[in-house]
Amino acid sequence: MSFHLVIGHGAAGAATARLLAEQGHEVRVVTRSGRPAEPAVEGIEHLALDASDPARLTQAARGAAAIHGCAAPPLPQWAAHWPALTSALCAAAEDSGAVLVMLGNLYGYGPVGGPLTEGLPPAATGPKGRVRAAAWEQARALHEAGRIRAVEVRASDFFGPGVTDGGHLASRAMPNLLKGRPVAVLGDPDTPHSWTYLPDVARAMAELATEERAWGRPWHIPTAPALPVRAMVERLAAEAGTGPVPVRRLSPAVLAVAGLFSPLLRELREVRYQFDRPFVMDSTAYEAAFTLRATPLEQQVAATVAWWRERLRGPEAGS
Numbered sequence: 001m002s003f004h005l006v007i008g009h010g011a012a013g014a015a016t017a018r019l020l021a022e023q024g025h026e027v028r029v030v031t032r033s034g035r036p037a038e039p040a041v042e043g044i045e046h047l048a049l050d051a052s053d054p055a056r057l058t059q060a061a062r063g064a065a066a067i068h069g070c071a072a073p074p075l076p077q078w079a080a081h082w083p084a085l086t087s088a089l090c091a092a093a094e095d096s097g098a099v100l101v102m103l104g105n106l107y108g109y110g111p112v113g114g115p116l117t118e119g120l121p122p123a124a125t126g127p128k129g130r131v132r133a134a135a136w137e138q139a140r141a142l143h144e145a146g147r148i149r150a151v152e153v154r155a156s157d158f159f160g161p162g163v164t165d166g167g168h169l170a171s172r173a174m175p176n177l178l179k180g181r182p183v184a185v186l187g188d189p190d191t192p193h194s195w196t197y198l199p200d201v202a203r204a205m206a207e208l209a210t211e212e213r214a215w216g217r218p219w220h221i222p223t224a225p226a227l228p229v230r231a232m233v234e235r236l237a238a239e240a241g242t243g244p245v246p247v248r249r250l251s252p253a254v255l256a257v258a259g260l261f262s263p264l265l266r267e268l269r270e271v272r273y274q275f276d277r278p279f280v281m282d283s284t285a286y287e288a289a290f291t292l293r294a295t296p297l298e299q300q301v302a303a304t305v306a307w308w309r310e311r312l313r314g315p316e317a318g319s
Contacts (some may be wrong), residue, residue, distance in 0.1 A: 001025045004209070005064040005098065007051045007089065008071030009036060011162045012103055012155075015202035016068050017044050023206065030060055030071075052084040054091040061092040066209035069102040075268075079127045086135040093139075093148040100139060100150040101209045103201070104218060106281060108133030111273045115282040116194075118154075118218050126270035136218060143216045152218040153204045156194035156281045157274075159232075160300055161307035163198050168275075169232055174308040177236055182246040185229045186268070187275025189247045192226035194281040197300045203292050211290060220283040222294040229275075235297070239305045 001024040006017045009031045020027045021043035029036070034048025049056045051071055061067055069089050073081035093100035107129035108122045122133035139150040163170045173183045204221040208214045227235075230247045237245040273279075287293060 002065035004066050005061050006068045012201050013070035016205045019202040052088050054088040057088045057092045058095045061096040064098040066099045082131045102152040104152045104154040115280045117282045149215050151208050151215045155196040155221045158198050159195035160198040160304050180242040184248050184250050189230040190228045192278045194223050194226045196223045197295050219286045222283045222292050224294045224297045226280040235301050239301045
């Protein structure tokens with residue numbers, strides 16, 4: 001087994017680190033605090049450092065087989081902080097010879113009129129989409145120059161156990177849903193939307209770190225067929241046994257007021273199009289080339305309900 005460096009310990013970083021440790025790898029997780037956000041897991045070392053510091057990150061990465069870039073600055077700071085983080089990741093990959101596995105999203109494509117595929121050009125209309133597209137372009141250029149080995153793994157909105165504040169079907173939906181209360185959502189609740197299951201994110205990060213033929217391009221993580229928010233809430237409520245749960249669209253006026261108090265909602269205005277029209281990710285290229293398949297939706301739903309029930313029983317439950 002080998003040594004893997006995981007940058008970030010949010011939902012995706014934590015899931016990736018756990019999976020790699022379960023596979024028998026030596027895992028080091030880099031965060032600013034160096035403290036795990038969950039109980040310690042055997043085989044995972046936590047290291048405190050600023051991942052945008054190229055010298056320190058390069059030192060931490062020496063001997064690594066792969067660097068998994070799962071960190072992200074807070075949304076309001078993307079334009080200011082993504083370039084330095086990307087440069088540090090690339091510098092560490094070049095010095096160590098480790099494969100750089102970057103976790104990306106779909107912002108870089110911008111609004112499109114059909115399914116999202118890896119062949120679409122970057123056409124983001126806002127700063128967050130442009131900075132995410134630029135991060136991969138920087139790594140891709142270095143890969144093509146023979147200086148690093150890099151691959152980007154792209155996901156749609158995260159869903160599943162471990163997804164909390166940043167998920168549209170997480171903290172803003174699950175506590176109410178489990179109590180049979182109405183769920184308020186962004187955008188059109190009846191337009192198709194792709195939801196990438198968090199454990200499948202970790203599996204893709206681990207799989208493509210060792211697949212040489214994957215390197216040098218982006219891949220869409222295998223994701224279940226797109227379903228509207230309302231349909232997802234119906235399935236979750238049925239699994240929870242809470243009966244039909246009303247799904248209400250937040251009006252633009254309410255969102256404008258909420259944005260005054262919520263930095264996340266304020267920053268999401270740039271990508272509101274993802275919830276106002278079909279937002280469907282095509283992952284057939286990955287499925288044709290590699291072994292991972294999306295976890296069946298019924299298993300995703302059952303695991304998510306069970307995880308949230310356990311979470312809300314804990315001391316952090318508000319009621």
